[in-house]
Amino acid sequence: MSDYSDAGSDYYDSDDASAVEGTNDSDFEDEPVPQSKGKNKSRDIEHRSLSTAQLQDLIDSDICQVANIVGLESPIVSILMRHFNWNSDRLIEKFLDSAPLVLHEAGEPRLPSGMSPPPAKRIRLDSQTSPTEFMCGVCCDDDPSAVFRLRCQHAFCEPCWKEYVTSKIKDEGQCTFRCMHDECRTVVDSDSIAKLVEPSVNERYKELIRQSYVSARPRLRFCPHPGCTETVSCPSATGSTLHIEVPTVKCGEGHVFCFGCGMDSDHRPLTCRLVKLWLKNAREDAGTSQWIKANTRTCPKCENNIEKNGGCNRIHCRHCQYQFCWLCMKNWSVHGYNGNESCSAWKEPEPDESSANAKQNLEKWLFYFDRFNNHEISARLDEELCTRTEEKMVEWQETSKMSWIESRFMRDAVDELTRCRLTLKWTYAMAYFLTPGNQKQIFEDVQADLEKAVEELSQLLEEPVESDTVKSLRQRMLDKTVYVRARHEIVLRDTADGLADGRWEWTVRE
DSSP states (O other), X not given: OOTTOOSOOOOOBOSOTTOOSOOOOOSOOOOOOOOOOGGGSOOOOOOEEXXXXXXXXXXXXXXXXXXXXHTOOHHHHHHHHHHTTTOHHHHHHHHHHOHHHHHHHTTOOOOOTTOOOOOOEEEOTTTTSOTTTOOOTTTOOSSOSOEEEXXXXXXXXXXXXHHHHHIIIIISOBSOOBOSSTTOOOBOOHHHHHHHSOHHHHHHHHHHHHHHHHHTOTTEEEXXXXXXXXXXXXXXXXXXXXXXXOOEEEOTTSOEEETTTOOSSOOTTSOHHHHHHHHHHHHTTHHHHHHHHHHEEEOTTTOOEEEOOSSOSEEEOTTTOOEEETTTOOBGGGOGGGTSSOOOTTSOOSOOHHHHHHHHHHHHHHHHHHHHHHHHHHHHHHHHHHHHHHHHHHHHHHHSSOOTTGGGHHHHHHHHHHHHHHHHHHHHHHHXXXXXXXXXXXXXXXXXXHHHHHHHHHHHHTSOOOXXXXXXXXXXXXXXXXXXXXXXXXXXXXXHHHHHHTOOOBXXXX
């Protein structure tokens, strides 16, 4: 889908190695917190959410459209579409050019000219094959209760077919698999599968088909939220645009995620590639290597890194037994303390550029990562505080004139705080990669305004909530929530404009 995509798109597996590539009265009179609109609204990415049924209708429509053109049955067209990685244009072009070649490459059995593949049939033992003439090639049963013959005319007992197909779908997660006969390349079609397996297995097969379809469509992506079955279509989020926008979308169930990299979160304003780099550094603890350079010395003899674990400047390398001075790095036997040669033991050696850079990089990483992590922790603590307070406010609803809607002012505040802290933590990751200069200074000023407003709203959450002060607190919290939301929109809009205009300069190549 894109070079920046982190999320796995290999939703299914296939043993088809020949697939084509490329392809009431109250003292509380306030209204609910208004939403920002107009020119203050941050950039929205055009997208559409599809339910499972809508996605299946889209797939069926594509198959039906191709089937009408090539004159084949839908189950066979479905196989051909998967063979061409759901590239209908390429399939039609190749098919009209040489239909027999396309069918042969997809593993379809050779048919008489002008005939479409017949539907799979269930053959009873008393029809064309007598019990004495048939033996299942898998289990060697010569008296099976039922025999199933695929369109390639290879027949096996129905229990063996059922076990084979069920295993391919449930255990191996495949939606494209071949006939059980060793030399046969015919793919088992959807109608045959529906006849052979339980309904639950057939539903799993359809799910694998949908996963195959979405994985082949760069403009489609499943919602990554656990348990969510929605699919989002986002035509504008392509690989060429991911360095100038962050395609944040929302599925039909209200889950927000990044369409570009598939992260189950809104990581604006940082681009997908830099998010991937930031998380990689965090996972690998980028500070570790920097700490080694900043707090260790290299043995002059064996060049192993050594950490000083005592106050004495006499260092004994355990690798090569070499002894040297921690400060001047000279051999200890000729050190000034021994009277052989003068040594500036109390002066640092000549500045080491790599060591100085390591210390600076370490301090920079720790500065930004500490603030990144702090907003994650603070959001969790704000949520816990709100949960405790809401329990108390439920009691007040029973003894006061406060309605349920009026008592939600704290929940609205926490929801906005959570969104803002999510943005703020990623602004620190963004600042880490920004090149120092006027643009970064302006960015940090806007960031500081939002952070100040967020902390003021967070402090309101910690005020004691009493029945005689709740009206005043509610009004102040509503006003501050509106202000915070406005500052949040400013940050999102300014950073999005900067990406689109190419205003930001990075310390790494974008």
